[in-house]
Amino acid sequence: MSEKEINIRYHEYSSLDELQAQDRALAEEAIKAMQGAYAPYSHFHVGAAVRLSDGTVVRGANQENAAFPSGLCAERTAMFAAGANYPSKNMESIAIAGGVHGRLAKTPATPCGACRQVMAQYQTKAGKPMSVIMVGDGVIWKFDRVDDILPLIFDSI
Ligand code: THU
Numbered sequence: 001m002s003e004k005e006i007n008i009r010y011h012e013y014s015s016l017d018e019l020q021a022q023d024r025a026l027a028e029e030a031i032k033a034m035q036g037a038y039a040p041y042s043h044f045h046v047g048a049a050v051r052l053s054d055g056t057v058v059r060g061a062n063q064e065n066a067a068f069p070s071g072l073c074a075e076r077t078a079m080f081a082a083g084a085n086y087p088s089k090n091m092e093s094i095a096i097a098g099g100v101h102g103r104l105a106k107t108p109a110t111p112c113g114a115c116r117q118v119m120a121q122y123q124t125k126a127g128k129p130m131s132v133i134m135v136g137d138g139v140i141w142k143f144d145r146v147d148d149i150l151p152l153i154f155d156s157i
Helices: 021-036 074-085 113-126
Strands: 011-013 044-052 057-061 091-100 131-135 140-143
Touching: 021 044, 021 057, 021 091, 021 131, 044 074, 057 074, 074 091, 074 113, 091 113
Parallel strands: 091 131
Antiparallel strands: 011 140, 044 057, 044 091, 131 140
């Protein structure tokens, strides 16, 4: 038996101004995307913005439904829209922002497990790392690749 350890490296910023221009623009798009949330049950508004290889940005926001499993997270709304509308373009980065009643939360919005799995597959499809930016009010985290938020990714294809 040997004990192993997995280390995760990420970057923390205290202001959007500290981000690289492209990342900052994507984070701002995610914040704007929160306005598209339809969250009559949780009142938690989440926005996501995906940047494609040619610079195109596709937004998404969480969409809830009375039949609960029928709703969808902001991240998957954005990624599926990007995949459906720009099937030949790689997803390079995704930014996520969220907060109660549309007010950006202090703690960065962290994606759920299902959204991480979907990110992992689009990253595999692209054959290049997809960075993940989680935006909070005064705290921003950037992970350089999906592997860093989903260690030991399931990838059978
Ligand atoms: N939600 C997202 O949109 N993204 C996540 O990563 C986690 C949760 C949404 C789903 C639901 O509409 C609301 O936030 C509360 O869970």
